[in-house]
Amino acid sequence: xxxxxxxxxKDVVARGLKRRYRNEQTFRLLGxxxxxxxLAFLAxxxxxxxxxxxxxxxxxxxxxxxxxxxxxxxxEETRAGEVLARANYLGLVREALGxxxxxxxxxxxxxxxxxLLSPGAALELRERVLADPALIGTTQRIWVLADDDIxxxxxxxxxRDLEESDRRITDRQLQWLDSLEAEHRVELRFNRxxxxxxxxSDPELAGIWSATVGSxxxxxxxxxxxxxxxxxxxxxxxxxxxxxxxxxLIEVNINNLAAVPSIVFGLLGLALxxxxxxxxxxxxxVGGLVxxxxxxxxxxIASRAALTAVxxxxxxxxxxxxxxxxxxxxxHVLPLAMPGMLTGTIIGMARALGESAPLLMIGMVAFIVDVxxxxxxxxxxxPVQVFLWADSPERAFVExxxxxxxVLLVFLLLMNAxxxxxxxxxxRRF
Amino acid sequence: MDSADAKSKNVxxxxxxxxxxxxxxxxxxxxxxxxxxVGDYTAANAVMEARGVDVYYGDNHAIQKVNLDIAxxxxxxxxxxxGCGKSTFLRCLxxxxxxxxxxxxxxxxKLDGEDIYARDMDVVMLRARxxxxxQKPNPFPKSVYDNVAxxxxxxxxxxxxxxxDEIVQTSLERAGLxxxxxxxxxxxxxxxxxxxxxxxxxxxxxxxxxEVILMDEPCSALDPIATARIEDLIDELKQNYAxxxxxxxxxxxxxxxxxxAYFHLGKLIEVGDTDDIFTNPRxxxxxxxxxxxxx
Numbered sequence: 001x002x003x004x005x006x007x008x009x010k011d012v013v014a015r016g017l018k019r020r021y022r023n024e025q026t027f028r029l030l031g032x033x034x035x036x037x038x039l040a041f042l043a044x045x046x047x048x049x050x051x052x053x054x055x056x057x058x059x060x061x062x063x064x065x066x067x068x069x070x071x072x073x074x075x076e077e078t079r080a081g082e083v084l085a086r087a088n089y090l091g092l093v094r095e096a097l098g099x100x101x102x103x104x105x106x107x108x109x110x111x112x113x114x115x116l117l118s119p120g121a122a123l124e125l126r127e128r129v130l131a132d133p134a135l136i137g138t139t140q141r142i143w144v145l146a147d148d149d150i151x152x153x154x155x156x157x158x159x160r161d162l163e164e165s166d167r168r169i170t171d172r173q174l175q176w177l178d179s180l181e182a183e184h185r186v187e188l189r190f191n192r193x194x195x196x197x198x199x200x201s202d203p204e205l206a207g208i209w210s211a212t213v214g215s216x217x218x219x220x221x222x223x224x225x226x227x228x229x230x231x232x233x234x235x236x237x238x239x240x241x242x243x244x245x246x247x248x249l250i251e252v253n254i255n256n257l258a259a260v261p262s263i264v265f266g267l268l269g270l271a272l273x274x275x276x277x278x279x280x281x282x283x284x285x286v287g288g289l290v291x292x293x294x295x296x297x298x299x300x301i302a303s304r305a306a307l308t309a310v311x312x313x314x315x316x317x318x319x320x321x322x323x324x325x326x327x328x329x330x331x332h333v334l335p336l337a338m339p340g341m342l343t344g345t346i347i348g349m350a351r352a353l354g355e356s357a358p359l360l361m362i363g364m365v366a367f368i369v370d371v372x373x374x375x376x377x378x379x380x381x382x383p384v385q386v387f388l389w390a391d392s393p394e395r396a397f398v399e400x401x402x403x404x405x406x407v408l409l410v411f412l413l414l415m416n417a418x419x420x421x422x423x424x425x426x427x428r429r430f
Numbered sequence: 431m432d433s434a435d436a437k438s439k440n441v442x443x444x445x446x447x448x449x450x451x452x453x454x455x456x457x458x459x460x461x462x463x464x465x466x467x468v469g470d471y472t473a474a475n476a477v478m479e480a481r482g483v484d485v486y487y488g489d490n491h492a493i494q495k496v497n498l499d500i501a502x503x504x505x506x507x508x509x510x511x512x513g514c515g516k517s518t519f520l521r522c523l524x525x526x527x528x529x530x531x532x533x534x535x536x537x538x539x540k541l542d543g544e545d546i547y548a549r550d551m552d553v554v555m556l557r558a559r560x561x562x563x564x565q566k567p568n569p570f571p572k573s574v575y576d577n578v579a580x581x582x583x584x585x586x587x588x589x590x591x592x593x594x595d596e597i598v599q600t601s602l603e604r605a606g607l608x609x610x611x612x613x614x615x616x617x618x619x620x621x622x623x624x625x626x627x628x629x630x631x632x633x634x635x636x637x638x639x640x641e642v643i644l645m646d647e648p649c650s651a652l653d654p655i656a657t658a659r660i661e662d663l664i665d666e667l668k669q670n671y672a673x674x675x676x677x678x679x680x681x682x683x684x685x686x687x688x689x690x691a692y693f694h695l696g697k698l699i700e701v702g703d704t705d706d707i708f709t710n711p712r713x714x715x716x717x718x719x720x721x722x723x724x725x
Contacts, residue, residue, distance in 0.1 A: 243531060313568035317631070319529065321581035321638055322558035331580070332570060 221288020302344020625656025
């Protein structure tokens with residue numbers, strides 16, 4: 001050191017001050033840039049997700065004048081449900097479309113024309129007639145469902161200026177579509193199938209309802225098992241169990257279990273619940289059991305933290321007036337720890353809701369058309385549905401994948417918001 | 431505090447000498463320094479009798495061979511420097527030390543002739559008979575009413591709502607809190623002021639009608655006015671209960687207690703009438719402490 005000896009305290013402090021402030025500045029800048037980068041990625045994620053997904057909430061429909069010909073639907077005027085259900089509605093819709101293009105007569109051309117329509121168009125018409133048989137014999141202006149390829153063209157996901165051989169829509173079909181558009185017979189309308197249907201190989205008829213119900217049943221099983229078990233375990237370990245090598249071992253294992261890859265739990269579920277216990281494959285019950293195994297450590301750890309956070313003075317007060325240990329826990333400690341426990345539980349549940357890997361192991365990756373009515377019915381789950389759609393070749397499944405992710409994220413956000421709300425609401429009551 | 435501790439260590443070297451000579455147990459003296467409490471640790475009208483009480487926290491010998499009687503209608507103050515074992519001894523009296531896993535208590539403490547550390551002594555029953563007020567006011571985060579009613583409820587002291595109301599009212603009256611909270615019974619007890627909270631805790635303790643009330647520095651978190659109120663209250667309560675109070679304030683000990691016990695490094699050095707101890711301490715350590723030379 002060549003510098004002269006510091007003259008006074010003021011000088012010594014002043015010399016170091018600049019460096020200290022610079023360090024603080026650097027740290028702040030680093031922190032802010034990290035935050036900015038994180039936010040940018042998040043924004044990009046939401047931008048692409050919503051940009052890809054929002055179109056799935058609408059689908060293309062044609063306005064057609066469908067003549068509900070009595071001779072076709074119910075020639076004997078029985079109005080019996082069976083007869084009405086079996087009638088050839090597809091023919092009626094096709095006729096209505098064909099009527100708009102009278103010059104198309106060749107078989108091949110007609111087939112191409114009819115390909116503009118979704119099989120769902122006939123199903124919708126059947127529902128309508130079954131609901132109101134009085135419609136038979138009249139002509140109805142109906143918005144009928146278009147095929148998913150047409151839908152993609154209308155939404156601009158299939159480019160018109162591609163080579164004809166490179167796209168799924170022929171030039172003629174495009175002409176027909178354009179002429180329908182010119183007559184204002186093409187419109188994007190709300191996609192109710194997306195929210196009410198199960199899996200389907202026709203993208204325009206595919207929806208997330210079945211997967212949502214599957215996820216719901218699964219979470220129900222998970223909650224019913226892991227919350228009481230987790231809370232009881234936490235209470236026992238924290239309040240009653242002696243501190244010794246065994247409880248230390250248990251604690252270490254619980255902490256480790258929280259970090260075990262979820263697919264391992266799936267394998268365990270397959271081996272134990274399905275192969276040994278003989279529970280049904282693809283059932284939300286098994287899914288719920290597996291997710292319980294996964295969620296339990298999370299809930300136990302959160303609950304123990306919540307119990308530790310209750311001040312010892314409350315315990316002493318309860319014991320001091322002669323409460324038994326159980327009374328102390330149930331009357332005083334548990335109510336104070338409950339918000340923390342619930343927060344941990346909801347966060348565990350949110351993780352379980354977003355989990356797909358273990359479900360692949362227990363067969364919940366199946367193609368489920370029907371909506372499950374109990375936890376024992378075969379079902380899929382939301383994240384698995386996302387996985388399945390992401391795997392499908394049709395262009396229309398791309399937007400549905402994004403839309404399903406949006407719905408999944410909305411559920412997760414709602415659950416996390418509930419957790420935050422609970423925490424805010426009951427925080428610091430002592 | 432540092433200098434005080436250093437001093438106290440210096441002083442303690444000189445302690446055993448007069449004690450050892452009176453003890454006259456040549457075999458054990460080398461292994462363990464025996465000592466003898468100065469003054470009469472017995473009391474007429476004793477509710478609790480502690481004989482040869484040792485407490486260990488793990489390997490730490492927290493209090494050694496303490497003998498002390500707790501008498502009815504009397505306030506006994508436990509004084510001494512920090513870490514001297516007075517709170518530890520207090521917590522032995524209702525077995526609050528049970529909650530500390532490493533704590534081990536030997537010796538004998540009798541409540542009305544029953545050993546409270548005996549196998550058949552129920553700790554819940556014991557704590558109903560020996561109530562405790564803590565250093566920091568710790569009302570339950572419940573209403574004022576529920577705070578006081580909690581003890582009677584869990585012990586089944588009230589058969590109906592009316593008698594419970596009565597217990598709550600008399601307890602709050604005795605704690606000198608009734609007039610202040612009579613209109614706020616449903617408000618949370620944690621919303622009261624510090625002094626009110628501590629009186630609420632006293633009301634909660636006497637609602638169970640204990641025989642003995644233990645107070646662990648009940649005024650250390652309170653301002654002088656609230657302290658004065660609590661001290662008046664302690665004076666009134668001694669009509670009905672035996673009261674043991676741990677305090678850091680010698681003035682407080684002099685004001686509220688009839689007997690005083692001086693603890694030093696886990697030993698009960700001297701016990702006697704408060705007036706005697708403060709005017710005419712017989713042990714050098716006691717004298718040093720109360721004259722403010724350390725602690």
